[in-house]
Amino acid sequence: MSLADHLQTASLLAGSLRPGSGITGSDPSEIIKKRLEQAGFHEADLASEGCDLKSRYALSCLTCLTRLHGVLRDASSSPSNNLGSLDLKTIDTLLQIVISLGIYPSLEPRWIHSPRSSTMSKDVLSHSAEMLESVFTSADSHHSLEALLMLIRSRPPPWLKTQCTQYLSQILLRANGVQTIFECLLPPNSALGTLDTAQLQHVAQIIGSVPKQSISVEEYFENICPQLLRLMKTSPRASMLFRASIHVIGHVINRRPGIGKKHLMNKLMFPLLQFYETIAPIPTDRPTQLDLNGNRILVDERTLSEAIDNLRHLLVGNDSSPALIDALASVVPPLYYIQDFATQTASSIKQPALDILLVFFRIAQSADAGTALWRTILELPLQETAILARGPEGGVLLTEGHGKRLDVDLDRFIDFLDAIKNDDLVGSFFLRLLEHHGKDHHEGADEAVEKLRTIQLILSIMGRYGERILKKPAQIVTFSKSMLLSEDEEAVSLGMALLTAILSNDETVIETEINTTLEDILIILQALSAHEKDEISSLARELRVLIVTRNSSLEADDDSENQAKRTSLETLQEAMKELADDLLPVRAHGMHLLRHLVLAKDPVLKERIYETNAIFLDQIKDDDSFIYLNAIKGLASLTDVYPGATLTSIVERYAQDAFDLDYRLRIGEALLQTIQRCGDVFAKYDVPELRSSALSLLACVAETAPLSLLPFIHQLMDYVRNLLLLANTNPEPRRAAAVLLLSLVRALRSGPLFAAIDRTVVRDIATRLDILKDTDTDELTRIHARTALADLNDIVAEHLGM
Template sequence: MIRTELTSTLLAGSCLLDSTSTPQNNLKGALIERLTTYYATLGVSSSISDTCTLEEAQLRTAIESLCIVERIQGIISVNNGSTSTEEPPLLGVRDLAQIRTLLSISFHWGVEPLLSRIVSAWPERPNVATSNVTQIIDLTTMPEDYHRLSDLTSRILRLVFPAGPQQKSSNSLITEALLNRHLKDIFEPAIALGWLPKSLASDSMPPLEDARPFVMRLLGTLPVSQTIAALGGVISTRSSVQHVRRACGYLLSRQLLRPDGIRGLCAAIFGESEGDDIKLEQLEHVSRTLSMVPANINPQDYFSAIIPRLVDLLHDAKSIAFRRASSFTISRLLTNIETSSPAPQIILSTLHFPFLHVSSPGMAGGSPSFPDVAYALSSLSILLANSDPSPKLISTLLSPIIAPLYAVMHHLDSSRTSDPSTREIVHDTIMTWFRVSAAEEAVATLMFILDDQDGKLELGFDGKIKRAERISDPLSLFTPESLRQAEETGQLESGANWLDLYPDPVRFVGFIQSINRQDIISNFFVLVLEAYRDNEKQNNDPIQTLRYLQVIIQMQTFLSNDSKLGGFQDPVQILKFIEQVLEDSQRHPNQTSQKKEDFPSRLAQLSLEEDRDTMEEGEDSDDDMVDSEKRDIGTEMTETALIILLSVLEGNKALSTRTTPILSNILLLLEHLITGDSPNGIKELAREVRLVLTARLAMQNAPNFKDDEDSHQRDVQKVYQQALKLLQDPILPLRAHGLLLLRQLVSPSRSEQFKAVDPALIPAIQDVFMQSVQDNDSYIFLNAVQGLAALVDHGGAPVLKRMLDTYTCGIDGLEGSSMSQQDLDTRLRLGEATGIVVSRCGTTLGTHGNYIVPSLLRVLRSSNVPTALKMSALSLLADCQKTYPLVLLPFFGDLSGGTLDLIQLETRSTEFATTIEDEPTSKNSKFPGLRRAALHFMSLLLKGTIENIYDTSFRRSIYSEDLIRRTKLILSYISDTDADVVVRVMAREALELSKQLEYAIIDPFAVG
């Protein structure tokens, strides 16, 4: 029975659609024909006439379509109140398609035209005219149209809630089709009539108050995304009607305040959009919608409700669009909203609460109503990752919590059980802030962290932060026994945080290094140096002094590994600080010996003053400890000052002794460091600074290019300028290349350039070479040696004299007896350069012999110089003999007799356990290398004399019979008794040459 009724009803509905008939061009006639067939099928008389208009035919079709849908709803509904036990029939696919078409006709030809005519008759007009055609509205039909629309709207709402808005909704497929396809079409008339203001209502057109509970019930039961999309559609299509727009805004805000309101808004706007499909207009729509506070809601209450949900939406791992929308909205609320809005304060309070509300040791941290640290960190990270890289946003979000964030990072880095992902988020968040923040703010924050003695925090297992317990008196940590144990276990080694300082200096400086911003690093370093100096002068808290000192030492280590520290905003200020440090090192040369004890040991000693009388008799003080030779504060400050000076010079290319007078004073202080008993590291740094200043001054004093100059001269000047520029570079290969360019510039092999070098440039070039000879890098000092040798060919005797003066300087005084390895290496390298010069001179060596040979004899006769330097002198004499023997003729007697004396006196019958390579600065003349060098020179003297006797260049009497006899006797003895095999072989070779010399003297064919 039910099935038959359903079939007949569907058949009648198909007449309204007339899907089987051919299309007709006359729509009104077609509709009248369909309605006539429809009424005939139902067995009722037709009430439609041919005189009706097209609009009336369409409206009648819409009304009858809704009637068919209502009858079908009543047949298939399980809640129709029927007592029949027959199961309700099921609808097929074609049946559902027919019902959907009927519903569309009801809205398209019924609800929409009626609503459009009614809205057009209301006194309110659109803000923007959409058409220039004036519409004529028939106001006489308005009451009838209004009642028809009200009736249609009520009937449609009853399809959803057959028993009323307070009862359950229908679960039929018709209801599903209505809600899924026509929710906006339902809301349009229901809101327009249900929320009709009194100004527009009348007795003939009363508000449809019954529609309100239906709409509110729909808004409360349907998904938020669906209702928001429908309400948004109503606003966009009927935005010219003020009361509709106002009512939709109110209802929309109510939907947003639902627990899943914001998520529903995003779902309605983005739909299936993900990743690259997200448009800026969609993000702005979400932000604009959530930023507008409803008129009847307190802004504080509104933002307090939606902001925690926005933060929660940041963690939606399923939708990229939702995260971006939430991030975009929060960023706009923070940066673009009015200053009077409570939104920024609520956002920051929500995100910052776990970091700023810290409990005391032993108490539970945080508040259960606020998220824990991990959640807040994740929120900040996601927010920054999905927002525009705005410095203002980053500063607003992170500036108030950088100090506690660093404390959390410090704790996570110190704990082996910390979550790696949390640790990475904290580090990335802090680094993001430091990369975009102003240098002044960043430096002030770093100093605040360094000075905050109560800033150390701990992260509990409950995810809350609490303040770490402080050591009440860290200076009383060590007793003599515990101090000894701490030294044995390495707790007092450099870099060890043995006082549990916060921040840990090693990690703190490592973090500053990772910031990789030179302006922050340099300015912070200057502030720490000044703070340390002031703290020392005022004798303030020793723990704070130690904290500054440890940071300085660690930064010095960092700077020594990477000296590219530049960007000092006030070079003169830092230069004054450097000058003061260097003056202190010169003014108090014994300060090092007075402060040899390790600083931790001195602090521990302060805490043990009262127990000094109880120490065991005979126990030595800290001065005799193994650690007593550690670097003192003055040494650390001096080395740090030199590193900073290099950095300042690199960052300020215009600074030189010519433009900045204070650098002249610093250069004099550098000479004191280089020539004094400073550590090798300080000497090396001082030499590097001196080379940079020398090259920079030479570069600024060089003549400018002139248009009328020869092309070769211009090329030489360009190479000269380029070489000096490279010599100032901190990168060693570039500095070495600059030295190579200078060497090539004065090389005789390049005759054109060699001739074009301005003689006025020679002193500066020689200064560079003389300083580079002292460098520890082999490539640099070898190029310097070659450069000096080439420079003698161009500069002549003055260049060679300066080399020899440096070679023999101070060998008779205290300097010679306490010659360092570096000083010895410098002299040996100058000797190597002199040897190259000697080999190149040929017969012109005679012009230099009057100051070369005496200088070398002075070295041989000195008892203070190392044996290696005497070997160098003998080697140079041998080079002179090989190059031009006549240069030694005036000194022949002294040289031959002195060499024999040396061989005779320094012979040794037993071997040394050590070699000269083991003790390069040793003055022990018994090393076999010295005898080898002397025998080599003696052999060259004998061989050269023999050759020259036959060439009649020498007189036969130059070697007397007594000298020959003595030579043969000594050489014979050495060849039999010396402990060194090489010495014995060389002695036999020289002995053979002495015999040949004797034959040459008595040879009657020899002329002389």
């Protein structure tokens, strides 16, 4: 039968009958029988024994559709076989009859193969399913997609919509499934840039959604991604297929970064990633390619150019999502050196490569962009890479490196930084260079080259950018920190001056994120407060107060909802500002406010015990008694209220010989006040270093002003005697006792003291020393004792004429 005969049969079966319309004035059963008879379908022909009339009618329509499909498939290329609008309408009617009268009444809502009634036999259902599967398998993908979409748009029951969706997924997984989706859902003749973004997004969501019946997400995208890449690489740049493919690729990368990088970006970037290779694999299926110098080619110029062009279009055709930018980080170094080489050779590949780099450095996170710059200009030149060479057509290709390394032109790199137009990035990169330059490096050829390049970069950036290098307060603070760590006193002074200037300006906004840097600076300033130069030590102490003041200001803004805490923060801030004042009464009042917060056990100040302790220790150094006496009171208050958190650090400062005697005695006065108030309870907070440092101080007094100890000589000897007997585990107190005895012995050389001291004390000292030099377990203690005993024998012999 010809196509016309099959269409005539279809028209006889369809007639004017429409599902759900009903037939008025006539018996529907008689009409169905008449149409079956006119179309030539008899019960025996259909092997439908046991079926009711409606089922036979639906099966007849399905058989007619199958025959039509077979004729259309066998002669699809003939122009005479094109269907008209009336023919398509007839076929649509038959489809609806099959579904409405044949399939739907026989099914449960969620089970396609479960008969709900006995109106259709299992044989008929099986036969129908086989016919449907055969039609779907052999039908053209475009026709199947259009039919399924037509069914979905007709608002079918849920079970039918589910089945249609499953068949749609099968079409998508075919060899050209993605292309079929594009051609059916997007305008076929749309030029580049004329496609509606909503249409593209709709298609991207369809393709990017993994069907429920898929084996796994990984396998689904293993099938889809190669199709997308093939369409992107082979379609004309102005075509709808190219635009749609890059949009869907961007969608997949954005929604599924891991899969997108593995199956899409790594494939697109593969030619560029060969930049990190040094030896080309020997091909087995084609002749070895050599460049003009006889080196084996890793990537030819056409492949390299297409890879860069594809990446550029991918960026242009999509919103630059973080996932897409992150995926590009690995090819930033190759792209930089390719565009740098193209600058020298006037290759057309320069601009696409430069466009990608500029987008990356303007959109990437500051840390990621800085890392990419660092790797490009400092790390990669120390490694072996492929070599860039000029291609026969004027492009750029990659060849084997043979151990060669990259040449870095710093002038062109600075020009590239200018092109980025991101001063914040340049400032961060400059600070990282300074920090790297200040670190200790292993000695070696590579390290020497890296150090030299670092210095050259620092000088080049300073020469090109000048004061534009550092604009953000965070960058200035970081730069000042590196200056404070310098061994050059002028650099240290400059760093503190910068910090003072920026922190003293109330209009300067200090981000909370740099608090960690300021805390590090506080520790550095703690060491600088003991600097031998008064200018540096004084400025360090003032700067510590200023930093604590700004930190308290920042937290006052953050915790404004808590009124009590806000009040405490404001009081603390006021105290810090007064401590930085030049007028002595104002500074004293600031210490009074601070001491009041300590005694009140304010929770805000409790969080700043370390800073408060350091401030009082710094203020004790002041020459004015009005200031240091208030500082002693404040320090004593701290040890009273927070002994566990402050005593150890105070005693460590008290025990350091680097500080002058007067300063240590002032600290000792504060400790004495605490000891007197604690009484016997102080033993709970006893610190071994306290006894050692106290004895060391007494030894200093014995050497400088021995007569001042004369009224307390018996108490001192009694304490030393008991200490030597009881301090068996810790050698530090015994060493200090030996040093005190040695100082007392040397002080006896003074005639007045030897004449004034009781002879029983001299004998007691000799006895203690004689025991120590032979029996003490600590070698250093025994040495001190032997030295003191020898000096004592000489002094006694000298004064008594023995």
